[in-house]
Amino acid sequence: MKMSEKTIKTSASLCISLILILFFCGCINFPNITAEKFSLAKEKHFEDLHYAIEIYPSTVAPGKILKLRVLLEPKKDLKNVVVSISDPCLFTIDGEAEKNLGSLKANTRNYVRFDLRAPNHIEMEMNCKIKLRITYIASFNILTDVAVLSEAEKLAGNKIAISKSKLPSALDVYLSFSKEQPFIDGEEVFMYINYRNIGNGIIGELDEGNVVIDLPNNLRVKNCGDYAQFGNKLILNKKILFVDNRGETSACLFEARANSPIDIEKLSINGKYKYEIDDSIIVTLEKR
Amino acid sequence: MSNKKTIITGISSISILFPIILLCGCINPGGFFAASVSTNTVHKSSDLLVIKNIKVVPQRVYAGTKFTLYFTVKHVGDPRTSDAVIYSLRAYDFGICKPITQTDMGIQEIQPGEEKEYSISLQAPSNSEMADLEAHCPIRIRLTYENVKARTQVEAYVMSEERMKTLQRNGKFQNYVPTQKVGIGPVKIYFEFLQNQPFIAGENVVFFVYAKNEGDGDVENGKILVNVKIAGGYSICSAELSFIGDETNKVKCTWVPSINADEKMLYLIAEATYDYSFEKTEDVTVYPLPQ
Numbered sequence: 355m356k357m358s359e360k361t362i363k364t365s366a367s368l369c370i371s372l373i374l375i376l377f378f379c380g381c382i383n384f385p386n387i388t389a390e391k392f393s394l395a396k397e398k399h400f401e402d403l404h405y406a407i408e409i410y411p412s413t414v415a416p417g418k419i420l421k422l423r424v425l426l427e428p429k430k431d432l433k434n435v436v437v438s439i440s441d442p443c444l445f446t447i448d449g450e451a452e453k454n455l456g457s458l459k460a461n462t463r464n465y466v467r468f469d470l471r472a473p474n475h476i477e478m479e480m481n482c483k484i485k486l487r488i489t490y491i492a493s494f495n496i497l498t499d500v501a502v503l504s505e506a507e508k509l510a511g512n513k514i515a516i517s518k519s520k521l522p523s524a525l526d527v528y529l530s531f532s533k534e535q536p537f538i539d540g541e542e543v544f545m546y547i548n549y550r551n552i553g554n555g556i557i558g559e560l561d562e563g564n565v566v567i568d569l570p571n572n573l574r575v576k577n578c579g580d581y582a583q584f585g586n587k588l589i590l591n592k593k594i595l596f597v598d599n600r601g602e603t604s605a606c607l608f609e610a611r612a613n614s615p616i617d618i619e620k621l622s623i624n625g626k627y628k629y630e631i632d633d634s635i636i637v638t639l640e641k642r
Numbered sequence: 643m644s645n646k647k648t649i650i651t652g653i654s655s656i657s658i659l660f661p662i663i664l665l666c667g668c669i670n671p672g673g674f675f676a677a678s679v680s681t682n683t684v685h686k687s688s689d690l691l692v693i694k695n696i697k698v699v700p701q702r703v704y705a706g707t708k709f710t711l712y713f714t715v716k717h718v719g720d721p722r723t724s725d726a727v728i729y730s731l732r733a734y735d736f737g738i739c740k741p742i743t744q745t746d747m748g749i750q751e752i753q754p755g756e757e758k759e760y761s762i763s764l765q766a767p768s769n770s771e772m773a774d775l776e777a778h779c780p781i782r783i784r785l786t787y788e789n790v791k792a793r794t795q796v797e798a799y800v801m802s803e804e805r806m807k808t809l810q811r812n813g814k815f816q817n818y819v820p821t822q823k824v825g826i827g828p829v830k831i832y833f834e835f836l837q838n839q840p841f842i843a844g845e846n847v848v849f850f851v852y853a854k855n856e857g858d859g860d861v862e863n864g865k866i867l868v869n870v871k872i873a874g875g876y877s878i879c880s881a882e883l884s885f886i887g888d889e890t891n892k893v894k895c896t897w898v899p900s901i902n903a904d905e906k907m908l909y910l911i912a913e914a915t916y917d918y919s920f921e922k923t924e925d926v927t928v929y930p931l932p933q
Contacts, residue, residue: 441906444874473874477911478795478825479723485907556812598813641723 395635413638432490443482445470485634496520501536502572502612524553537610549601555631565590570619578606678834686826688856693922719754729787739764739779786919792829796822798908801840805904828857831912850892859920866914873909
């Protein structure tokens with residue numbers, strides 16, 4: 355019994371010594387020790403997503419590979435997410451320049467990797483600007499109370515709290531009325547819809563059919579030229595162009611109708627937009 | 643008398659009217675006021691090879707004695723970015739001193755960062771040759787290097803017209819100030835653009851190229867042949883630049899950039915090979931031997 359304990363101790367110490375020898379001789383490949391250490395080249399937090407661009411190495415010798423990794427963390431659900439190298443500078447891309455990630459769920463971590471090969475020869479050491487582009491389709495949503503009072507209720511001077519909400523979005527929708535709420539039964543009210551790009555990216559245009567207004571029963575459409583009416587829905591029937599980050603303003607004329615003395619209902623606007631974010635990182639390209 | 647008055651009134655009217663018309667933009671002064679757009683310029687050292695640490699041993703040289711001049715040639719370039727240089731070195735004027743060792747060190751190669759030491763031993767003149775007076779031996783060393791490349795790289799940001807309009811519509815359009823990186827060595831090539839960047843793909847871009855001698859020596863033959871090309875691509879223009887003083891004439895190049903994307907950063911490289919020489923003089927004082 356005593357003998358076997360001694361044998362166990364001896365074998366254990368032999369094993370430990372052997373592992374240590376192998377470790378220092380480099381015979382065992384510990385993956386974490388030799389792992390590539392990506393360095394953070396850029397990180398941005400926008401309304402729709404957070405992204406980080408990491409590279410390895412930060413200085414690239416001729417003919418060597420630059421590994422570029424993009425981490426995307428959407429703050430809301432995004433569709434048709436595409437990450438591409440829009441300008442590889444003097445590098446050539448090993449594989450696809452464009453990676454389609456499809457739909458990404460909010461608060462998930464998603465990685466895209468590109469391998470870029472440095473040219474075999476350059477005349478001068480240089481700082482190469484590699485440009486990336488992230489495109490996606492995101493949705494926006496705005497919800498507001500529409501309060502219509504009968505004449506008698508309005509005269510009674512009741513105060514009505516109007517609640518409004520909207521999802522944070524690179525495309526900000528600002529809704530306003532020509533008169534203050536609550537409206538009086540039978541009066542005509544203009545509603546103005548303003549679109550604003552508050553993000554750092556580009557919205558080319560808002561496409562036809564991509565904005566839907568769900569009307570409450572206490573508003574009746576009298577004229578809403580930019581939108582086609584389908585029952586209680588108004589659907590954008592033209593392209594909205596953006597100039598200097600602002601879309602053309604839409605104006606709709608409604609007649610307020612109180613279906614009860616105090617009629618408070620919801621108006622919602624839902625839409626989707628294509629967004630493009632351009633960014634770049636600087637990588638030093640060595641001469642030799 | 644009346645005629646003179648009319649002429650004076652006419653001249654003063656013109657002198658008043660001309661600046662008004664000019665300020666209103668009715669007269670286009672053409673190239674007279676045409677200004678180049680700004681660029682960020684990053685310079686590397688104007689020195690490539692230097693002669694330094696010149697030392698005379700013994701420090702005090704007397705008539706009729708031997709003395710030695712020690713000096714070092716250094717390649718000041720960065721080993722990661724510069725090339726080796728071939729040079730020739732010789733001492734050629736010694737005044738009334740006489741060299742007693744080799745004065746022509748021949749053709750040699752030096753690597754970036756490397757230093758090479760040299761020495762020349764000389765015989766000081768005798769008291770009688772100096773008429774018992776203090777004398778001076780100006781020792782001139784001439785270093786000539788060959789086939790050295792002057793390089794400048796400048797950014798050329800090119801964009802499609804459609805992309806530019808999209809950016810303008812979104813309020814994201816900005817002019818880009820390019821950086822030009824001027825390489826090591828006394829001969830520096832510069833780009834001068836007349837148009838703001840980004841350049842529009844498919845439209846003419848006009849720019850000038852010229853060179854300056856920013857070192858203490860001379861460019862052999864007083865001229866260089868400059869070639870401008872796209873990094874990793876085709877040649878745009880080439881021309882001979884002649885030095886008048888320390889600066890050359892400006893050569894006009896026209897380029898029509900084309901890209902297969904909506905925007906791209908291209909790099910223009912101007913390159914010229916030249917030979918260059920400079921001198922270093924060490925004035926050695928020879929004292930008469932006390933009688």
